[in-house]
Amino acid sequence: MNSDINQSNKLEFIKKELQERKTNxxxxxxxxxxxxxxxxxxxxxxxxxxxxxxxxxGLSKHPQMITASQDYLNRYGTGSTASRLVSGTYDIHEKLEEKIAKLCGKEAALLFNTGFQANTTIIPTLVNQKSLVLCDRLVHNSILQGIFLSQAQWKRYKHNDLSHLETLLKKAILQGYNRILIVTETVFSMEGDRSDVDRLIQLSQQYNTLLYLDDAHALGIMGNKGMGLTAYQSGIDISLGTFGKAMGSFGAFITTSKGMRDYLINCCPGFIYTTALPPAVIGSIDAAFDMIPNxxxxxxxxxxxxxxxxxxxxxxxxxxxxxxxxxxxxxxxxxxxxxxxxxxxxxxxxxxxxxxxxxxxxxxxxxxxxxxxxxxxxxxxxxxxxxxxxxxx
Missing domain, CATH: 3.90.1150.10 (Aspartate Aminotransferase, domain 1)
Structure with a gap:
């Protein structure tokens, strides 16, 4: 029986890819x-x-973070042992979500295990094959992966060119999509520049789109009391923050409406099917939110x-x-x-x-x-x- 797949060449693609990267x-x-x-x-x-x-x-080495992490570890153990919907929601998870929502001036918050996980799993929960996603040309790979998984149609607008975004929106509203999602970063991870959050909100409201802003690199260092560029801003459907940057820990969260939170708890695979963040991590995050405003x-x-x-x-x-x-x-x-x-x-x-x-x-x-x-x-x-x-x- 002839076959193109055999023991000698089935891994040839790996060798070829690595050699090409080495050459370049x-x-x-x-x-x-x-x-x-x-x-x-x-x-x-x-x-x-x-x-x-x-x-x-520099919070990753801060004594207050380490002490809080050790305290939660001693009280709750090393792992949460289950997904949130099974038995992995401890009181500390809910208290932290309430704390985050209050500090960010939003209705609700929901924890995720990483920013990459959140972006790749929330976006496909919001849009589908009948939808359109409009994103900045330089958005993080996690956002692109989420778009690919959603199977939605998508277009990129020129970097931080919101006039170009509006041009795309004007065309899109005539094309019968079931929903349109605008998604971008507030601070771009490889460029360091910022989006115009106020203008993005205005465009989203004007053209009745969903608005998803990744605030990972602003949280802790920008905005009112360091709560990021999306804090206390209405008109943003989902704002993503991460704990592995200025917060000095690990994990991610979104702030959103109570209705959207309930929807994601019921429909978002990346939330439903993963083990909850461990207690020691929750302790360090809680301490970071105590310190950041000051x-x-x-x-x-x-x-x-x-x-x-x-x-x-x-x-x-x-x-x-x-x-x-x-x-x-x-x-x-x-x-x-x-x-x-x-x-x-x-x-x-x-x-x-x-x-x-x-x-x-x-x-x-x-x-x-x-x-x-x-x-x-x-x-x-x-x-x-x-x-x-x-x-x-």
Whole structure:
């Protein structure tokens, strides 16, 4: 019996893909580090200042977070042991959801295990083959995966070009879709710039669409008391936040209406069929929400340092995107050159990871510098001096 599938070639696709990525300087590998504190790590026995972490406020190492996590661990055990609808909803899950909703000025909140899980499973619960999704061209991969899984028709509008979005909306309302969903990020994870949230809300209301905003990189560092750019904003059907960035922990949540919350509890597979977040994680998140509203001083310092670093990089001749967040992308373009710069920095005590396609568009490989409120001025000046040396080579 003849067959194209046999023991010798069934894995050929893996070898081919990895070789192609290696040839194009896009092969990824895992590199273990040991975090010493909020902004320094040990890698291969060498101490590095970390400019790649999303721990914007350094809370992952905060004693209050650790104490709360240990307390919940001791009281509730190591795992929630079941999905939320079976027996995995502890009182601490519901209390945290109530707390989040109140702090964000929304009717309700619902916990998810990761932001990626939430985006990939909520979007297909909202739309179907008869729907249209309109998204920013540079949205996170998790949003794209959710759109693909939904089987909805979809179109991308030019990055942060809401005039283009409105043009697409005007055409869409005449085409008989059962619903239209606008979905984007409030702060873009690889660019660091912001969406115009007020205008998005206005367009959504004008054209009667669903509006889903991923607020992951704004939560903790922007908005009223650090509650993000969607907090206390009406007209947003779902706002996503994550705990693995400025919150210093793990997991995700949405804020929404009570009706939407009930709908997702009953219809969203990613919520229904997964084990609930463990108690120790819930404890750390609860502590983070106690601290975040009181960290205005840290947020002000952080944004001052962002401006300082951006201005210095521009003066040195680097191509820096117009970021308005702690994410400062330094565009190099060529993958090999980007890797060389990353290696130079690491050899001199700086961890600054190279970001390459397909994570970012072709010819836009970059060093994605990320600042924390725990970076001291001398850390930033040292980074600037290294980049000056490299630029002069």
């Amino acid at each position: 300087n896009n092969l990824r590998q895992l590199n273990a580090i040991y975090p010493k504190d909020a902004v320094t790590v040990i890698k291969n026995g060498k101490r590095l200042i970390n400019f790649s972490s999303n721990d914007y406020l 960290l205005d001083k840290e947020r002000d310092y952080l944004l001052q340092q962002v401006s300082y670093l951006q201005n210095n990089l521009i003066n040195l001749g680097y191509q820096v995107l117009n970021s308005s967040s702690p994410i400062i992308p330094v565009i190099i373009g060529n993958e090999e050159k980007t890797l060389k710069l990353s290696n130079f920095l690491e050899n001199n005590g700086i961890l600054a990871t190279a970001i390459r396609p397909p994570t970012v568009p072709k010819n836009t490989a970059r060093i994605r510098l990320v600042l924390s409120s725990q970076h001291q001025p001398e850390h930033i000046d040292y980074l600037i001096n290294l980049l000056k040396q490299y630029h002069e080579f």
